Amino acid sequence: MGADRAAQNYLDGVRVLDLTQFEAGPSCTEALAWLGAEVVKVENPKGGDPGRSSFRGKPGQDSWYFLLFNANKKSIAIDLKSPSGLALVRDLARRADVLVENFAPGAVERLGLGYEAVREINPAIIYAQVKGFGAGSPHERGLAFDMIAQASGGLMSITGEPDGPPLKPGTTLGDTGTGMLLAISILGALYRRKTTGEGERLELAMQDAMLHYIRVAFAATAVNGRPAQRNGAKLLSGQNAPSGVYPCKPGGANDYVYVYTSRANPAHWQRLLEVIGRTDLIGDPRFETPGARAEHEEEVDAVIAAWTRRHDKHEAMRRLSAVGVPAGAVLDTLELQNDPDFERRGIMQVMRHPACGDFKMPVWPVRHGGATLPVAPAPLLGEHNAAVLGDWLGLSADELAKLRQDGVI
Amino acid sequence: MGADRAAQNYLDGVRVLDLTQFEAGPSCTEALAWLGAEVVKVENPKGGDPGRSSFRGKPGQDSWYFLLFNANKKSIAIDLKSPSGLALVRDLARRADVLVENFAPGAVERLGLGYEAVREINPAIIYAQVKGFGAGSPHERGLAFDMIAQASGGLMSITGEPDGPPLKPGTTLGDTGTGMLLAISILGALYRRKTTGEGERLELAMQDAMLHYIRVAFAATAVNGRPAQRNGAKLLSGQNAPSGVYPCKPGGANDYVYVYTSRANPAHWQRLLEVIGRTDLIGDPRFETPGARAEHEEEVDAVIAAWTRRHDKHEAMRRLSAVGVPAGAVLDTLELQNDPDFERRGIMQVMRHPACGDFKMPVWPVRHGGATLPVAPAPLLGEHNAAVLGDWLGLSADELAKLRQDGVI
Numbered sequence: 001m002g003a004d005r006a007a008q009n010y011l012d013g014v015r016v017l018d019l020t021q022f023e024a025g026p027s028c029t030e031a032l033a034w035l036g037a038e039v040v041k042v043e044n045p046k047g048g049d050p051g052r053s054s055f056r057g058k059p060g061q062d063s064w065y066f067l068l069f070n071a072n073k074k075s076i077a078i079d080l081k082s083p084s085g086l087a088l089v090r091d092l093a094r095r096a097d098v099l100v101e102n103f104a105p106g107a108v109e110r111l112g113l114g115y116e117a118v119r120e121i122n123p124a125i126i127y128a129q130v131k132g133f134g135a136g137s138p139h140e141r142g143l144a145f146d147m148i149a150q151a152s153g154g155l156m157s158i159t160g161e162p163d164g165p166p167l168k169p170g171t172t173l174g175d176t177g178t179g180m181l182l183a184i185s186i187l188g189a190l191y192r193r194k195t196t197g198e199g200e201r202l203e204l205a206m207q208d209a210m211l212h213y214i215r216v217a218f219a220a221t222a223v224n225g226r227p228a229q230r231n232g233a234k235l236l237s238g239q240n241a242p243s244g245v246y247p248c249k250p251g252g253a254n255d256y257v258y259v260y261t262s263r264a265n266p267a268h269w270q271r272l273l274e275v276i277g278r279t280d281l282i283g284d285p286r287f288e289t290p291g292a293r294a295e296h297e298e299e300v301d302a303v304i305a306a307w308t309r310r311h312d313k314h315e316a317m318r319r320l321s322a323v324g325v326p327a328g329a330v331l332d333t334l335e336l337q338n339d340p341d342f343e344r345r346g347i348m349q350v351m352r353h354p355a356c357g358d359f360k361m362p363v364w365p366v367r368h369g370g371a372t373l374p375v376a377p378a379p380l381l382g383e384h385n386a387a388v389l390g391d392w393l394g395l396s397a398d399e400l401a402k403l404r405q406d407g408v409i
Numbered sequence: 410m411g412a413d414r415a416a417q418n419y420l421d422g423v424r425v426l427d428l429t430q431f432e433a434g435p436s437c438t439e440a441l442a443w444l445g446a447e448v449v450k451v452e453n454p455k456g457g458d459p460g461r462s463s464f465r466g467k468p469g470q471d472s473w474y475f476l477l478f479n480a481n482k483k484s485i486a487i488d489l490k491s492p493s494g495l496a497l498v499r500d501l502a503r504r505a506d507v508l509v510e511n512f513a514p515g516a517v518e519r520l521g522l523g524y525e526a527v528r529e530i531n532p533a534i535i536y537a538q539v540k541g542f543g544a545g546s547p548h549e550r551g552l553a554f555d556m557i558a559q560a561s562g563g564l565m566s567i568t569g570e571p572d573g574p575p576l577k578p579g580t581t582l583g584d585t586g587t588g589m590l591l592a593i594s595i596l597g598a599l600y601r602r603k604t605t606g607e608g609e610r611l612e613l614a615m616q617d618a619m620l621h622y623i624r625v626a627f628a629a630t631a632v633n634g635r636p637a638q639r640n641g642a643k644l645l646s647g648q649n650a651p652s653g654v655y656p657c658k659p660g661g662a663n664d665y666v667y668v669y670t671s672r673a674n675p676a677h678w679q680r681l682l683e684v685i686g687r688t689d690l691i692g693d694p695r696f697e698t699p700g701a702r703a704e705h706e707e708e709v710d711a712v713i714a715a716w717t718r719r720h721d722k723h724e725a726m727r728r729l730s731a732v733g734v735p736a737g738a739v740l741d742t743l744e745l746q747n748d749p750d751f752e753r754r755g756i757m758q759v760m761r762h763p764a765c766g767d768f769k770m771p772v773w774p775v776r777h778g779g780a781t782l783p784v785a786p787a788p789l790l791g792e793h794n795a796a797v798l799g800d801w802l803g804l805s806a807d808e809l810a811k812l813r814q815d816g817v818i
Binding site (some may be wrong): 009010014023035036050055063064068069132134136138141143144145149150152153154155156158159160164166167168171172173177180182184185187191194195200204205207209211213214215216217219220222223226227228229230232233234235236245253254257264317324325328329330332333334335336337344345362364365366369370 | 547776
């Protein structure tokens with residue numbers, strides 16, 4: 001279930017030169033690829049993006065990790081250590097609309113592909129960079145990976161049990177969360193460029209990006225002047241009952257249902273009492289107002305858990321949700337992967353990969369005109385050498401053969 | 410430190426009719442506002458967006474929460490229960506480029522402002538919706554809040570200690586994470602519309618959006634066919650040492666430093682040993698390869714913790730980071746709020762609010778042309794009634810006075 005291919009080309013004709021690896025950069029350029037941009041990954045001929053061998057699937061093949069973050073892209077393999085390889089990439093940069101890179105600090109400049117150098121040959125370029133820490137930060141030269149950004153960007157301080165250590169959220173928000181914000185700025189710059197022809201330099205630090213995703217915690221700090229606290233599965237504010245995960249049968253690691261009633265809608269609590277057969281508690285002063293429930297949180301939790309323990313999480317969610325109580329089963333990745341609902345609705349699609357076989361994966365989750373956008377395979381290393389160098393640079397078959405012979409591509 | 414106002418108008422002339430509340434919708438339209446779109450919030454004259462009274466700051470004033478998610482927007486207060494109020498909003502929809510809504514399922518259609526109705530009067534509209542669950546999902550009519558999306562979208566199943574219950578990540582990714590993906594699709598549709606004039610319907614479910622942010626966990630599941638597990642502060646894959654938070658002095662709730670050495674770069678481990686004064690371990694077969702270190706993880710952790718306990722987290726980060734070991738102090742929201750580095754670099758800016766006073770807050774974290782975009786205050790309820798109804802609809806002062814008198818605005 002996907003829109004037809006033509007309908008995908010929101011970014012028709014936009015050429016993205018993709019000098020990214022692992023996840024923060026690739027998640028950004030992949031968003032542009034979903035929308036129809038021509039995204040060309042430039043990779044080291046010896047192994048390519050190191051993400052190709054992370055979380056390896058079958059031996060000798062590209063990893064699932066790589067497939068997930070590089071759908072719908074092209075790949076050219078060019079040796080950046082050879083002068084003619086570098087010259088090729090400079091020529092590609094001259095013809096690109098967007099360049100994205102997330103090398104370690106200083107690396108792209110050492111290659112002679114820094115912003116000033118590229119702007120000189122292509123003043124209208126949108127040149128976008130991801131680093132761990134911002135220019136001018138005391139940690140500007142520091143290396144960062146997803147978890148470093150999540151630690152130094154505040155997320156870990158608010159994730160975990162109140163009396164336990166800081167934990168890493170399961171999401172790789174330091175990477176993909178950063179990639180999404182950069183994609184938004186690139187798209188804004190592209191929109192302006194279409195009218196004015198202006199390029200732009202865009203820079204995003206992973207640490208800085210994290211602040212954007214914990215703004216509610218900053219609101220809490222603004223209220224009471226204290227660091228926002230870890231609060232398990234409950235809300236940071238800690239002033240809402242019920243809110244949390246409640247145990248379900250048969251008691252496995254993820255047999256829980258999240259139940260929440262909003263302070264803004266008193267009907268939620270009454271509906272909840274009806275579903276769980278405790279209408280005797282309607283009007284009970286311990287539970288009558290949001291303030292009273294927050295004060296009697298342990299009793300609230302006990303009342304709900306007595307009911308959830310008698311049901312499996314799917315049934316609990318179904319019954320609560322059906323009558324307008326916000327509820328969500330804690331679903332694990334295998335359940336999500338195997339649930340036919342996501343494939344039926346086009347949120348999961350099968351990537352038909354020429355070497356790795358079929359791989360069912362989550363795609364860009366927005367429905368455009370009623371359907372999600374179609375997935376095309378992540379490229380093999382260097383798969384589009386001839387196509388891209390021919391199309392962008394007009395290289396002939398003979399010139400390509402020479403480059404191949406010289407080990408440049 | 411912000412670009413001048415003119416430089417901000419990436420989305421010059423783009424009119425967004427904003428029918429959103431709380432966070433998932435407002436975070437999306439705020440991203441468009443940062444980029445210079447004219448975002449007009451339509452609010453209930455009686456109290457407005459319920460986010461105005463969440464996490465309240467000073468009594469009777471807009472909450473910090475509201476300020477954070479509604480910077481750079483305009484507000485008009487219109488009674489949607491009155492026929493003339495509804496007619497006004499329909500007229501605004503006729504003149505908008507983009508409409509965004511995140512009402513409960515079915516609500517916007519009941520108002521007569523559903524996609525079909527709006528498309529009829531404005532075929533080029535980009536009409537974007539956030540719901541908790543996707544059209545066609547068994548939970549399609551279910552209510553969702555941030556935590557419900559995080560539970561049913563897989564995040565909680567991979568957040569927490571290995572032997573503990575699922576936890577809620579501190580980030581409100583169910584809301585803001587959804588808003589960012591929808592903003593990307595809106596911008597793609599705007600780019601195409603500029604050439605073709607075509608509108609588009611966009612729909613995003615919060616549950617579906619979560620899958621996008623946990624794709625690494627899906628890669629882990631694809632490798633071993635099992636649900637991805639919770640793993641505390643360590644990597645999901647559990648095959649990397651060191652990776653985790655290490656205790657620092659003086660031992661407070663957030664006195665930890667994250668230390669990580671990449672399997673892909675053997676130099677990290679050696680640099681780490683040099684900093685912590687354990688060069689005696691260079692060449693030790695227990696630690697010589699990534700595989701060996703993973704096998705001796707407890708010993709690795711003990712060696713590192715013995716050093717981190719003697720330093721505070723800032724010093725530990727500084728010393729490790731300086732020599733190229735990925736490291737991040739676990740910073741809390743108060744430390745981030747008070748660190749002058751973020752204000753100096755423009756990542757935090759002061760919103761000068763006419764009623765709430767000065768509020769230092771994280772802004773859009775991408776640097777455009779070397780500087781972040783400038784913050785303008787979140788609007789007072791109905792602040793732009795006259796300006797927007799005059800500008801978009803050409804209403805005269807007399808017509809506005811009549812609407813005010815009739816209680817419509």
